[in-house]
Amino acid sequence: xxxxxxxxxxxxxxxxxxxxxxxxxxxxxxxxxxxxxxxxxxxxxxxxxxxxxxxxxxxxxxxxxxxxxxxxxxxxxxxxxxxxxxxxxxxxxxxxxxxxxxxxxxxxxxxxxxxxxxxxxxxxxxxxxxx
Amino acid sequence: xxxxxxxxxxxxxxxxxxxxxxxxxxxxxxxxxxxxxxxxxxxxxxxxxxxxxxxxxxxxxxxxxxxxxxxxxxxxxxxxxxxxxxxxxxxxxxxxxxxxxxxxxxxxxxxxxxxxxxxxxxxxxxxxxxxxxxxxxxxxxxxxxxxxxxxxxxxxxxxxxxxxxxxxxxxxxxxxxxxxxxxxxxxxxxxxxxxxxxxxxxxxxxxxxxxxxxxxxxxxxx
Ligand SMILES: [Zn+2]
Numbered sequence: 001x002x003x004x005x006x007x008x009x010x011x012x013x014x015x016x017x018x019x020x021x022x023x024x025x026x027x028x029x030x031x032x033x034x035x036x037x038x039x040x041x042x043x044x045x046x047x048x049x050x051x052x053x054x055x056x057x058x059x060x061x062x063x064x065x066x067x068x069x070x071x072x073x074x075x076x077x078x079x080x081x082x083x084x085x086x087x088x089x090x091x092x093x094x095x096x097x098x099x100x101x102x103x104x105x106x107x108x109x110x111x112x113x114x115x116x117x118x119x120x121x122x123x124x125x126x127x128x129x130x131x
Numbered sequence: 132x133x134x135x136x137x138x139x140x141x142x143x144x145x146x147x148x149x150x151x152x153x154x155x156x157x158x159x160x161x162x163x164x165x166x167x168x169x170x171x172x173x174x175x176x177x178x179x180x181x182x183x184x185x186x187x188x189x190x191x192x193x194x195x196x197x198x199x200x201x202x203x204x205x206x207x208x209x210x211x212x213x214x215x216x217x218x219x220x221x222x223x224x225x226x227x228x229x230x231x232x233x234x235x236x237x238x239x240x241x242x243x244x245x246x247x248x249x250x251x252x253x254x255x256x257x258x259x260x261x262x263x264x265x266x267x268x269x270x271x272x273x274x275x276x277x278x279x280x281x282x283x284x285x286x287x288x289x290x291x292x293x294x295x296x297x298x299x300x301x302x303x304x305x306x307x308x309x310x311x312x313x314x315x316x317x318x319x320x321x322x323x324x325x326x327x328x329x330x331x332x333x334x335x336x337x338x339x340x341x342x343x344x345x346x347x348x349x350x351x352x353x
Contacts, residue, residue, distance in 0.1 A: 005225060006257070009144050017137050027132055031141070036282045037257070069282075071315070084279060087315040097315050103286060105257075107137045114133060 007047040014057055014110050023112035026057040030109045035069040035082075036102035060110075069102030145258055148226035152233065152261025159238035160351030161192075162344045163246065165224075165262035167284065170250035172270045173294040175202045176327040178247055182209055184337050185243070189344055192241035194232055196224040196248050212236060216246075223254035226261055243344050256283040263289075264343070270294040275305040278312025285313055290321045292336065297326040 010029065018026050045062050052058045069082040075094030082102065088095045140146065156163045168174040175197070182191050186209055195203040196216040207213045214235040216228050229246065236244065246262055248255045267288040269277045272295060278285045285291070291313060299306070313320050321339065325332035 006141060009141050012144060013137065013139050013141065017135055021135050023135070036286060087279065087312055095311060098318065099316065105142065106140045109134050109136050111132050111134050
């Protein structure tokens, strides 16, 4: 399983950014994963719980934003979901395509508690939107 | 609970180290190959045949990241410097493991470093190891749908070798479907259909590789 090493990288990046922001706790991480990137399944949370033990990211929740694979067709100019069985255009049936998305694999953001937890004027700390 | 924007590639730490390794090879005029395949795809037989054919004209070094030590012994018998990479039972090599093995390989004594990755078509795709060229080996018995099942490996390849083409008359392998798959995933990918058994197709691959080695070497003496 390559998820172990990936999870370790993820932790290092998150801790680095949290430290720079003077955060005392990481509550969640939002990870963007493209359909073609071959990485990440549910086992990541398992490894995460293990590698994050004893850090400010312990028990943080991993949120995955999955990006579908899409293609651009040279024939009709459309961008559409990539047909993974045939790699042909679902609009015109053309076969001259390029991949337009699906390789993504990055840490988009972390949700943290700051050292100075005095509430920011005009914002409630529970107002963070969940999607 | 403030949200901090990060937008950092999760492989960035590994990728930075891989770039350093590549820099060391560049400085020494060494071309690095990262050879990847499924188990049984013919990784070792292609590597061996390639080294055998080139060793009298190109100074080759070989690093073995496979779990079976036998491969390295076979290559060592060809008289080229070899070293084992401790994979720690992992399913892939990463920049760190290659970096730890690198001091055991005298880069000034070689022109071409062949790193044989762990037999696996999924995990190694994500991890750069500092090689210049990712060489992916597929084989006819594995089926023509490989580029559809393992897109990441083909997206990241620089060279694709299709091995065991001597079996094409006997196996239901749709070469057009296969080629279409790689053309969509990786337009213009160097493609060499070969048979490690009969040697068919090897001349084209070897000529191409010789030229790449020469370019790398010329870059350092320029
Ligand atoms: Zn179209």
